[in-house]
Structure formats: structure tokens, C-alpha cells
Amino acid sequence: MTIPAAWYLIVSALLFGIGATGVLVRRNALVMFMCIELMLNAANLALVTFARVLHDVGGQATVFFVLVVAAAEVTVGLGIVVAIFRTRHSAVVDDLHELQG
Numbered sequence: 001m002t003i004p005a006a007w008y009l010i011v012s013a014l015l016f017g018i019g020a021t022g023v024l025v026r027r028n029a030l031v032m033f034m035c036i037e038l039m040l041n042a043a044n045l046a047l048v049t050f051a052r053v054l055h056d057v058g059g060q061a062t063v064f065f066v067l068v069v070a071a072a073e074v075t076v077g078l079g080i081v082v083a084i085f086r087t088r089h090s091a092v093v094d095d096l097h098e099l100q101g
Helices: 005-025 029-054 058-088 093-099
Strands: none
Touching: 005 029, 029 058
16 A cells, blocks of 8 residues: 555645745744755655656656755855854844844
């Protein structure tokens, strides 16, 4: 007994919605990065689902590229957040507009 592809897409849409809501509502930079990662994983789930339904490996290959971009985003973003936290003692993104020079 297999699970229909529609259920995977529903879960993917729910995860993406939770991530988008988190990015829009939360102001902590670390929480925003986690929500962006959740959105990327939701997109990966949709890509794998469509690859399985269409019997095409292209979607699964794209997932690897999305994972690489997500890892680079986390590395660079976390480095920036840590550097800002060391100087400002806060990771709230509303306070970052004061860093404009």
C-alpha cells in the first residue's frame, strides 16, 4: 500500500506555509534561518514527489543542488549572525538597519 502523491504535496505545502509564516512573524535571525531551511526542505519534498510521479530523475538531481545552496546559505548566514551578535549582543533583525554605513 503506497501513499498517494497528493499527500506528500499537502505536507510540502504545510511545511512551506509554516516556514513562510515563521519568516514573516519572527524577528530573530536564527529562527528566520531555520524557517528558510524549512521552506527549502518543503520544496525538496515537492521536487522528489514530482520526480517519483513523472518517473524522472531530474527532480531528484535538483534536490542535491538545493541542499548545497542551503548548506552554503547556512554557513555564510550563521557566520554573519555570529559576528553581529558578538558586537551588538542581539540577533534581532529590526536592529540591523543601524549597521548601514
